[in-house]
Amino acid sequence: MSAGLTAPRRRDRALSAAEGRAFVREQLMQDRQDALRADEPPAASGRSADLAGPRSKARKTDPVLVVGSASAPEPSRRSRVRPEPAADPRWQWISTRETHRGKVRIDVDEVQLPTGERATFEVDRSVPFTVAVLVQDGADLLLARQYRYPVDRWIVDLPGGAGAFGEMPEQAARRELEEELGVVATELIPLHTFFANPGRSVWKTHLFFAPGVREGRASADDPSEKVQLARMARVDLDQLLIEGEIRDPALLIARTMAAAKGLLPPVGS
Known part of the structure; x- marks a missing residue:
């Protein structure tokens, strides 16, 4: 879980659909904030950005599935593996429906693809x-x-x-x-x-x-x-x-x- 999350303790059960959506949004927001911090110039120690430490390296590749508005601002990032953000279209989340809850929690999300078409996608939200x-x-x-x-x-x-x-x-x-x-x-x-x-x-x-x-x-x-x-x-x-x-x-x-x-x-x- 991202350090900034303050989700209440629910150790013995999976997320509800609404909680799942909120959790993923919060996690994505925290990851974006971390990515911005990771791309800041390193402190005046003579080290290059590539030697700034494991945290900055780990934050250069984020998951491609975005939950939330497609119009949300995208932070600028440097990356060796991703195209520029403008050339990297993402999916837009529409709704979530829980289909199974046990030790494993499976949701079906309805999403809008970059082509404008709608599709469904099964997502594992079993644990934080x-x-x-x-x-x-x-x-x-x-x-x-x-x-x-x-x-x-x-x-x-x-x-x-x-x-x-x-x-x-x-x-x-x-x-x-x-x-x-x-x-x-x-x-x-x-x-x-x-x-x-x-x-x-x-x-x-x-x-x-x-x-x-x-x-x-x-x-x-x-x-x-x-x-x-x-x-x-x-x-x-x-x-x-x-x-x-x-x-x-x-x-x-x-x-x-x-x-x-x-x-x-x-x-x-």
């Missing part, structure tokens, strides 16, 4: 955001091992889960880490923020790196979420990555970004 943590404990990494029913297999991934309304990503990351692995991070370093399914979902995944942990208390009580702690040497994880045995996107991205930021050695080294 998710988090995942790559944990280093001495020479080893602490991972999660659990059964994933949709793919019918046990996989190695990262401890994490959904954030609650009114909760900040770092708070959610600390909570999920202790609930699932029974450890408390002594420090959390932001790694990266990405959209796991930008073609269908509005929520982001916030990745963190924990360079050290102390003992905590596991408290996961959902019988469908039995998480095992998997201690693994970094070189062993890297070998599994190279062999294509790691399928979880958060783990793939977290390991790569930890190397890119100098927090861990390069993959395979």
Whole structure:
């Protein structure tokens, strides 16, 4: 969730249609404000804009689905991958209809395309955001091992889960880490923020790196979420990555970004 959001806590239920529309609008407004701040010239430290830090880089690519009026002003941005805003038409939101609510929340939005035609689009608004943590404990990494029913297999991934309304990503990351692995991070370093399914979902995944942990208390009580702690040497994880045995996107991205930021050695080294 963007830091500026003040949505009330609704941890045990999904957004209503009206709340969903308001949440996405607020999230977009915050992202636009962050993008404007990211494009400001860096402080007088001699660094170029490309070296201004991970925050400015992370804000250069925003989701393409826009909710709200097509006539809303578009902030100017520099980007290496997007065309100029004037050549980058967006969709206009018209209405939202909730079609399913459980642990997953699916809406059908009616939108107007740049051609003027109307269409419907299914959107996943299940949670405000998710988090995942790559944990280093001495020479080893602490991972999660659990059964994933949709793919019918046990996989190695990262401890994490959904954030609650009114909760900040770092708070959610600390909570999920202790609930699932029974450890408390002594420090959390932001790694990266990405959209796991930008073609269908509005929520982001916030990745963190924990360079050290102390003992905590596991408290996961959902019988469908039995998480095992998997201690693994970094070189062993890297070998599994190279062999294509790691399928979880958060783990793939977290390991790569930890190397890119100098927090861990390069993959395979």
